[in-house]
Amino acid sequence: MGNLKERETIKRPPGISRRDFLKVSGIAVMSVRFAGCIIPGRSIPAAEGYLLIDTRKCQGCMTCMLACSLVHEGFESLSLARIQIVQDPFKGFPDDINIAQCRQCEEPACLAACRFGALHVDSTNGNIRTVDPEKCVGCQECVKACPFAPGRSIWDFQENHAQKCDLCAATSFWDGQGGPGGNQACVTFCPMKAIAFTTEMPVQEGDEGYNVNLRDGIWQSLGYPAD
């Protein structure tokens, strides 16, 4: 944990939010210490795959979470699933369900927050933003840095490292190819087809680029709103 101790000596200037500070300081430190990872002055390469969701089509069964943890960890877990379904049974449609999937951001705050090269761009797997658990020191800055709620970089409290969606590039318990060029467990096992994969970068601003209409005429014939 020596690196972590070293990090804690970096002080946040007054008047700057913690998240902004971590973002800036993280990038600065990374640029110095891990110049091999990101070339200063140039943005990181875009991911070659993204998960699209349709929160109005989700039935809240949480199959995606079960599939995610099973293919990655070999057991079922809600807390370690890299996609999260948050729902309130008493709320009215469509505000009762939120799907929290990693957006593979063009400018990922989680990556910016990591000063140890653990959260990195995996150029061998379509430039996905993913975690190398061997390099993770457990500072959880990436977990805190994700600007979305709930955060998409999650803390594996059992193994003491961060982890996040890798588009199923590294699934020890699932046959076949994953990653941007393969299949993703949440997409494959969602019984509603409420999650889809695309190679085209969604609009980064807001949710509209990611939360799309995956409903069709069949959906409408089942008596549900298609638009």
Added chain:
Amino acid sequence: MSGYAGKILRINLTSGVISELDTSLYEAWGGGHGIGSAIFWEKVVIEKQVDLSAIDGFHEDNVVTIMTSPLTGTLAAGASARTEVQGIGVQTYPFEWFTRSGFGGRFGPMLKFAGWDGVAIEGRADSPVWIDIRDGEVEIRDASTLWGLDTWEAQEKVWEEVSGGTGYGSWVEVGPAGNGRKSTQRPAVLTIGPAGEQLCRVASLIHDAGNGSGQGGFGGVWGSKNLKAISVIGTGTIPVANPESLLETRRWALENFTFSQDEFEPSMGMWATMPSNFRSFPVPLLMWQRTEQCRPQACFGCQAGCRCRYDPGYGNESSCKESGYYTSMMMGSQQVSHLASLQAAAGSQALPLKDLAADDAPDVSKQAADLAQQLGINTGELETGIPYLRELYMMGVLGPGREIDCDLPFDRFGEYELVERLLTMIAQREGIGDDIAEGFTRAALRWGRLEEDLQTGILNNCHWGMAMHYDPRVSLEWGYGTVLDARDINEHGFCPLYMIPTLSQYSGKGQPVTAEEFAKIFSERMVPYHDDPLMLDFSSANMYSEHVAKLVAWHRHYSRFWIQSVLFCDLQFPDFFNWAAPGYRGITGEGEPRFFEAVTGRELSFADSIEIGRKIWNLDNAIWTLQGRHRDEVQFADYIYELHPAEWAIFTMPVNENGEWTYGPIGERSIDRTQFEEFKTRYYGIEGWDPDTGWPTRSTLASLGLGTVADELENKGKLGQE
């Protein structure tokens, strides 16, 4: 063994002692009901030597178990969500049987993620309490601020408490600060409402908006224990023996046996899903008109949500009984009556999706559903009980200043004001609400009307004082199964036997297969009776036969293991006839053991699984025997021995006449008292029970490894004669 969390939470509310049971000691029972019955037997009958004939469900010695299965919380399709509740119930009449109930949602999975396979509740707290489970940390807490709240308010209050006031929408720390365990999930809370607090025999346990454990009156049992709620949040893991096999089995099951959004045929209407079991579409079973703005909502891990959440939020997660108990205004069996109206309306036309809504006042229906969920009242009682009250009103017996004096505004039937007043009276035990809180059978007894109204059938409670669901005179496996069990069985596995040929006929589509093939599709999976397709002959000539006795026995054994212990959803399993599968052969027989083995690592043949079910069924019968059951008590209400009304629906079903299979009309008939006695004798013979008493015998119990159960029965003079 994989799949299990490894321990069962044991809570004594009298002493406040919290302890653990080792699940591995009970794994041979499978899970759920099997483990619940084993714990009840061990703790109540053996350890405490409680005289079961002397206590009722409200007694402090009653133990209530809330159990999951090894498949709970996994990707096992249709088996991930349900939770089994057992104990001595307070609803059935004249005996308060040891009985069961169940509910879906996410409570069971969350219990597993917290590291518990179940909870066994003993004793009675001095004052209202709730149980706070956060992974391995368990606390019995003061519920004085929850007591009096409705079920939704209580859940929201508990959520707020467990989150530490942070609310939900992001990651919430679970357990002691700084331990790193987090969840985005609200705790799963199972709670009673005001009806349970008032010890109503019609009180249910409610979880989230619309998951209810109603039958048995366990809400009232919890009330008697001063137990308001159990809350659980879990951040742990559920071990899976063979993850790749589980993933492959799920893929195989869904691809080959379930709906495809590409194949849905709108003209089949809502009923396309009802008789389809595992193939069901994500379309709810509703008695109200669905609005456009809603989504299907599924239990944990399920592939086809069978209820909805709506804009603006009325009616969330309610379906079937809750959706129609008030405004459907139907006497008797909802489905049968519905079918009759369909036949009249549809002729040979296809049935469009929304013509099935029986209700012109969806908002009232939804609000009425919400009210029953919030007060925690069992709509299975209300569905036939409200038409009974209305009948008494129409007869001039019930109403202001009448024999049954009440100010219920029956002249405004169908409006929200009436149902709100009625349910509030029940939950608060006001006026005749105090009578109805005892259940409609006991209310009729108080009013001096029970015998007469069970003869005429205006009180539609035909077995153990519980409401008729499917008519025993027609749906033999349902009726016989119920009267031989301890509650309305509510198992839909054989509904396609009557629904598919009937709907095929009335939709003008023709029968998909011959009657002989149709019967065979069912019988060939029914080991060890798989060579006897006459089990599926529901003709009047066959209705008391050994063939039908085998059907009932198989159904009880299958259900005890796969539905109530492994906790496959009863709307999906067993799955015999399946429109999506080659040759219409559903997943049953192959699917259940495949999922079971993938999760647990235990290879289990389908035949062996039915034997475990038989073992559980025998243990249950031993408990009922100690409670006082005798074959003479196994009877329907008088009206069932009278003719089934001709105006009700006639099902089209496979029948065998003189050795030839055909589809024929089944409906207008009664159950004959004498021949029903002969049927019971045949049935007890198949079970290896004493035909004179219906009690289990030593040889049968010993063959199932239950020799000690035989010893206990013998000690108490209740062992059946060989």
